[in-house]
Amino acid sequence: MDSTVERKIDIDGIKDLATQIRRDVIRMIVGVGSGHPGGALGAAELFALLYGGVLHIDPKNLMDPHRDRFVLSNGHICAAFYSALSLAGFLPREELNTFRRINSRLQGHPARVKLPDLVETSSGPLGQGFSVANGIAMAMKLDGSRGRVYCLVGDGEMQEGQVWEAIMTAAHHKLANLTLIVSYNGLQIDGEVRTVKNLMPLREKFESFGWECVEADGHDVVSLYRAFTELSVMNKTDQDKPKAVIAHTVMGKGVPFMENKAVWHGSCPTPAQAEEALLSIGKSKGFEDYPPLSKQTLSRKKGGLK
Ligand SMILES: Cc1ncc(C[n+]2csc(CCOP(=O)(O)OP(=O)(O)O)c2C)c(N)n1
């Protein structure tokens, strides 16, 4: 255990948050019968750390021009995003029941029109969220905002041409207030990233494009926190460079029968598989499973909360 990191963040609390995110992801997806469990389970620690210790965002002060911004560019893994938002106090817990339902605010890919204060841009078409994150970072820089922009992308997503245009744009405009996080799980819909279109050597590519880049174990909260901190230390010495964290993750992490299997990119478990998954994940200590929609809410709004 690293005592310096321990003083700054609640490591056990963040691990516990990741456990609850995993439970929510499974229950949300099996509840509606569709979704993308693999990437969402693999990003549980990332979301737990962002919403449990890194992002400066107050649910009661979303209009603060100095707050941080988070952009989920790989929108298909939004079950984990919505879970983190609900656990961090941005959404009612019971609203997770409305995931992927008609008229719900919690669409299968994040929709800004539904959640304008929490979804910085709609995402789903791979690569687009990152370009918008660049625009947000540029605007914040021009406005003198003290906030940072964090953007999450998948490794398969990195194959999009638009991503490399955005990488050049961020370096050209010296967007040092931008942190790109790559969830590097080595898999995408069609199988191995290295077989579909190899990205390696990725760190060297970032560096040659004018970025600072560090790598971290995406399931080790201390390793991830160090990566974020190392980048902010560099920020003090190098005011100009955007930052990238390559987070090595495992698709389906926490559910042994889903781990490292591309089929779980976008497959829904059967109810029996979901039971098995919840047993493997275990229970969190500090959180509770989200409750069913109350009768009051159901009678207020048919088709989910709005
Ligand atoms: C522009 C665009 N092309 C194709 C798709 C279809 N698509 C959705 S997710 C995905 C694979 C993405 O791989 P990765 O980013 O590694 O996500 P993971 O499978 O690890 O969750 C593809 C090809 C899309 N959403 N947008």
Ligand SMILES: [Mg+2]
């Ligand atoms: Mg991937």
